[in-house]
Amino acid sequence: MSKPLLEIWNLCASYGRAQVLFDVTFRLHAGEVMALVGRNGAGKTTTLKAVMGLVSASAKQATFKGHSLDRLPTYKIARLGLGYVPEDRRIFTDLTVEENLETGRRLAGAGRSPWTPERLFRLFPNLAEMRGRRGNQMSGGEQQMLSIARTLMGNPDAILLDEPSEGIAPVIVQTMAEAIRAMKAEGVAVLLSEQNWAFAAGISDRACVIERGEIRFQGSMTELMADKALRAETLGV
Numbered sequence: 001m002s003k004p005l006l007e008i009w010n011l012c013a014s015y016g017r018a019q020v021l022f023d024v025t026f027r028l029h030a031g032e033v034m035a036l037v038g039r040n041g042a043g044k045t046t047t048l049k050a051v052m053g054l055v056s057a058s059a060k061q062a063t064f065k066g067h068s069l070d071r072l073p074t075y076k077i078a079r080l081g082l083g084y085v086p087e088d089r090r091i092f093t094d095l096t097v098e099e100n101l102e103t104g105r106r107l108a109g110a111g112r113s114p115w116t117p118e119r120l121f122r123l124f125p126n127l128a129e130m131r132g133r134r135g136n137q138m139s140g141g142e143q144q145m146l147s148i149a150r151t152l153m154g155n156p157d158a159i160l161l162d163e164p165s166e167g168i169a170p171v172i173v174q175t176m177a178e179a180i181r182a183m184k185a186e187g188v189a190v191l192l193s194e195q196n197w198a199f200a201a202g203i204s205d206r207a208c209v210i211e212r213g214e215i216r217f218q219g220s221m222t223e224l225m226a227d228k229a230l231r232a233e234t235l236g237v
């Protein structure tokens with residue numbers, strides 16, 4: 001397998017005196033979709049935030065494209081090409097879809113074709129139909145897609161998506177799945193934190209199972225699908 005794009009070892013994090021991540025270790029390879037799955041409160045969001053430097057880690061060894069992330073502030077991590085879409089949809093509600101996309105624009109790395117609004121509208125056809133609409137007139141699912149599209153405007157090599165299917169209508173969940181597959185086809189690696197097992201299983205190549213802040217499994221999605229006992233114990237599915 002190719003050299004990992006993102007590599008995390010022994011990540012530990014606490015809120016006050018309560019430790020919530022214990023030696024979390026995983027790798028994300030270029031062009032793959034990996035699901036970080038686990039029950040409510042297992043530590044998925046904290047893992048993504050700690051990778052991005054938004055939660056301070058008591059121990060962290062992380063590299064992205066060979067650069068150490070250990071002491072970098074969040075904006076520098078993002079500039080290396082690691083995009084992050086939090087659960088709470090960071091869009092500008094007073095701006096239109098097109099204006100929101102412009103706020104995310106950054107130059108693409110050498111040899112890569114940059115994301116443009118037109119390319120993103122092919123990925124998210126429903127955003128194309130509302131390009132002049134303001135964020136505050138969009139549904140939660142539409143805002144979620146805009147948040148992802150805006151992050152792609154920064155031309156990341158990989159993107160961390162926190163629960164993209166949460167609280168959105170089933171028809172939009174399907175569009176979201178197609179968009180994630182298309183992102184992968186365009187060469188963007190995706191680390192997806194998810195509680196929606198069916199959604200994660202349908203689009204991911206590999207999976208990490210996190211339970212009470214510890215990684216219990218890392219392997220192919222096919223392997224995890226076959227391990228009914230582990231799924232029942234750690235995910236309840």
Ligand SMILES: Nc1ncnc2c1ncn2[C@@H]1O[C@H](COP(=O)(O)OP(=O)(O)OP(=O)(O)O)[C@@H](O)[C@H]1O
Nearest residue numbers: 015016020038039040041042043044045046047195
């Ligand atoms: N700001 C905070 N202060 C204190 N404890 C927190 C904070 N955020 C999360 N926690 C706790 O840390 C643990 C891990 O939470 P985290 O949000 O990372 O889990 P999760 O797997 O993403 O769950 P969810 O799907 O509910 O977001 C939980 O026990 C949670 O209660």
